[in-house]
Amino acid sequence: MNSGKTALVNHLIDRLPDDYKVFYINLRGRFISNYDDFIKVLFDVEREARYERIKKFLKPVAAVLPESYNGIPIPKDTFLKLFKEKEVEDAFVYIETVLRAFYESGRSPVLIIDELQVIGDMKIDGHLIYKLFNFFVRLTKELHLAHVFVISSDSLFIERVYSEAMLKGRCRYLLVDDFDYDTTAAFLKGHDITCEDMQVTWEYCGGKPVCLVELINSRNREEKAKEMFTFGTGELETRLKLVKELGDEIMIGSKRCDVHYEKLVSTLKMFVSREEIGMNEVDEVSKRYLVKENILFVDPLTAMMKPQSQLDLSAIRKVVGIA
Template identity: 85%
Template sequence: MFKYIERFFAEISKKRVPVLIIDELQVIGDLKIDGLLVYKLFNFFVRLTKELHLAHVFVVTSDSLFLEQVYIETVLKGRCRYLLVDDFDYETTAAFLKGYDITCEDARVAWEYCGGKPVCLVELINCRNREEKAKEMFTFRIGELETQLKLVKELGDEIMIGSKRCDVHYEKLVSALKMFVKRDEIGMNEVDEVSKRYLVKENILFVDPLTAMIAPQSMLDLSAIREVMRDA
């Protein structure tokens, strides 16, 4: 497969520079074909870019810990760059909504509930009653978070870290999430490793490896965490 792709890009690169984009690569993180496939892929990407100069390669993932692990274990230092695709800041959000003739009140509601998360903003833009939709999204996210914690509390859960199977503890998850009641972000090492990895895996928290900080995935998640933790 790699040889075919290499020949394909070699032919295309005679006229233009191809760009290869791989989305959500973490789904094959544990797939083995004579060893972990993901590491073979990254070594191949290095060959395409740094060695043969045939293409640009973008690897997109919502699992920041997966990317950090791959970065370390495939010796990518000096061979790639992190590009953080973050939510809009307030000014960008306001400008984006203004382009759709959103009222100041609706813009306030959008920022209060969704922050600058584009997918949520688009949902609000396409609704007539935007405040009702925002509250619906907020309530739904609260329900998801409560259900996730309830499942862990009653049934337990586990995750794999390397080759080790680790138990996830409800009390430690709550302890980690409670840190966000009064803070927007926390240090990467303020949370036990199992809880951190579990909450990232469940798309509740995001770890920024460049700043070593942890934050909720979105403003909606932050608000939902604070609401759920009030009664936890």
């Protein structure tokens, strides 16, 4: 769900105690299609100027790096060896060694990988994603060396990994959701929001933080709310119109599947009288397409689907009445 997960994580990183060492890897916008690409984004190659410090760090010394690090630090020659050998297990062994160095020196390593769905279908002797999660389980449940957080805005990816990677009982699923009504009211209370503005805000935007900030910064809040609603409605109308007139398709595994306009509309009409539906109440193609287009969101723990926001719900209810 698009509710500010990355901003929340960065906020938490800034407030961690000094005895935590963060390794943050953001895959957003990165093109990863093979082992070489994966290794490049996983590691931060240390140049000659810092090579001696990294050698000392592995003895271990925990104070040689910033409190938050974008990638796992690695000397250039070691990186090139991993790059040449193309053995993903070697990369895992190196990461484990680095994290153990911090752990044994009294620091608590925190490994954060943002937008992990980027490598969802990548294969290196089998699906890489399952090897990664087995490695994460080893780091946390078996060795107790680190805290590992995996972040994704792709709810179908989370649902798939949660069910297929055998993570039940081995991880905690944390939903970063929109604010509820009371939290929204409390958030807006200090920003000169009238009761009338509050009702308009909730009707059009619900508790989505990015929308609330836009309204707070707007001189005419009711006009801004209606503008966002009109924009959201137009986006949905255009998306459905394109499918109706030109068709569309999505990949499910290795199979290319046609998207059907009538089935999309039928799915969306369920939200006229309901705020959420069971994810197995609709056909798989429509479900995946609507989630992929950020119209719907799947909660893997409840097996329910709902619109991405109150704004999306309102737009759906308006559009399907005329679709």
